Each structure stands twice: as C-alpha cells, then as structure tokens.
Amino acid sequence: xxxxxxxxxxxxxxxxxxxxKQMRVTMQKRGGExxxxxxxxxxxxxxxxxxxxxxEKGKRILRAETGNAGDAFRLVGFYRQVQGGSATxxxxxxxxxxxxxxxxxxAQDFEVVSDRVLDDVLSDQDAAAAFGQKRRQxxxxxxxxxxxxxxxxxxxxxxxxxxxxMNGPTLGATMRGRVNFExxxxxxxxxxxxxxxLNSALGQIPILGNLLVGxxxxxxxxxxxxxxxxLSDPAVLVNPMSVVAPGIFRQIxxxxxxxxxxxxxx
Numbered sequence: 001x002x003x004x005x006x007x008x009x010x011x012x013x014x015x016x017x018x019x020x021k022q023m024r025v026t027m028q029k030r031g032g033e034x035x036x037x038x039x040x041x042x043x044x045x046x047x048x049x050x051x052x053x054x055x056e057k058g059k060r061i062l063r064a065e066t067g068n069a070g071d072a073f074r075l076v077g078f079y080r081q082v083q084g085g086s087a088t089x090x091x092x093x094x095x096x097x098x099x100x101x102x103x104x105x106x107a108q109d110f111e112v113v114s115d116r117v118l119d120d121v122l123s124d125q126d127a128a129a130a131f132g133q134k135r136r137q138x139x140x141x142x143x144x145x146x147x148x149x150x151x152x153x154x155x156x157x158x159x160x161x162x163x164x165x166m167n168g169p170t171l172g173a174t175m176r177g178r179v180n181f182e183x184x185x186x187x188x189x190x191x192x193x194x195x196x197x198l199n200s201a202l203g204q205i206p207i208l209g210n211l212l213v214g215x216x217x218x219x220x221x222x223x224x225x226x227x228x229x230x231l232s233d234p235a236v237l238v239n240p241m242s243v244v245a246p247g248i249f250r251q252i253x254x255x256x257x258x259x260x261x262x263x264x265x266x
Contacts, residue, residue, distance in 0.1 A: 003029040014075035021045040043071040060093040085110025100155025107148040157182035193222040
C-alpha cells in the first residue's frame, strides 16, 4: 500500500496532560514501508520538537530532536520524572531481522524528580555510608544530570538497554538489561555512583584509574542495583557489597539483567 500524507493539526493531546501544538506532518509509505517523514511542533506551545526520516548509507535513519526532553518523554508516555533538558534520538529502522531496530538516545542538562526506583536505592540503609549528606539532599526529590547516553534495541516485543549511562555533579548511574512487553516484565541492572565529579576525577589517574574504574560513567565507589519483576510494580534490589568495591571488581558483584545478546524470552 502506498500512502502520501500532509497533515497540520493545531493541538495534539499526549500523555500526562502534555500537548503538541502547531503540529505539521508529511509522510510517505511505499509498499507498506515508511520511506519519508518530516514532522514538527511545539511542546506545550513552547519547546520545539522535530522528527525526520532520511536515508543514510542505504539505511533509513529516524532522527528526533527536542528542546525539552521532559515534555517530549511525557508526550509519548515515557518516563515522566524527567524535567527540562534537550534530547536527540537516532533509530536505525533497518538494523535487523524480525522488525528489530537499534538506536541511541542522548539527553543533556535535565533533572529527575520523584523517581521511585532512585529513591528506593538512595534510601537503602546499606547505601548510607557512601552517599552521606548527599544522600539526604538527593532524597528531597530533585537530582540534576549533565548527560545521558542510552544505546538500545527494540523488537519482538522487547526493549533491550545496552550499557546506558547518565552523570551529573552529585550522582552518576549506569544501566543495562531487558524489558519484555509480551510478558510484562523488567530485568535491569546497574550502578549508582555518588559524588560523580570526585569519583570520576580519581578515575583519571594514569594506570591506577584504569584499574579502579569500571564501565564508562562509573566512578570508583558505587552501589549496584537490580530492577526485576512486573512492569507495574518491580522490585528494587540493592547490593551493599559494591559500596566499597572498585569499579573493576564491582562488575563481579553487580546484579545483571539478561545479556543483550541472549535469545528472546517468550
């Protein structure tokens, strides 16, 4: 089926009361395949959102950019705890078989507000020694991050996160694992790093820093965690052994989601 569409809509209502105003979309499908897309609008009538699809080196690449990452996430019903920031999303529409796609999400200068999982980790008694005063400040519910990078694949009813990281002046985090939408389950693991700036600076020491620090985004002292169970009410598990473990050893203790290369769960 071939489709050519050119649409203008004054107001589109998304999730959590978010709107996209002055939306314009042009789209082409050929043989049921999306071959061209150009869309733009204003999130809540303020920040720009632009989406386009172009061919690069024979592949269809979807690119989305916005001046307000938090509003963009809420518009599509994804992680409403983010506020502000800018974001760029790149998706390779022809990355693999069975309609699977791969992509990367970048975000800069945003805040995470009232996140239940983050609060569970920070409020764990075994985390108190590592987070100290910053732990008490972070529990006030608003944490600033400078950047986020999240590589992922999606397909066959699953979303696989591959070594994502985000960091800020007081806290950093890494995460990897799998969300199975068909089974309504989540299996993620990662590390929270308190005082990211100081931790990361220690990791820059030649030779010694390479031995101490683990994956990109991790510092020397961190707390590993897992998020497992149903999507609607996952359990948060904290590994206290990792509080004083250097990065190279923390990976041994770390809770792991299912490896990205593992077969699909059905």
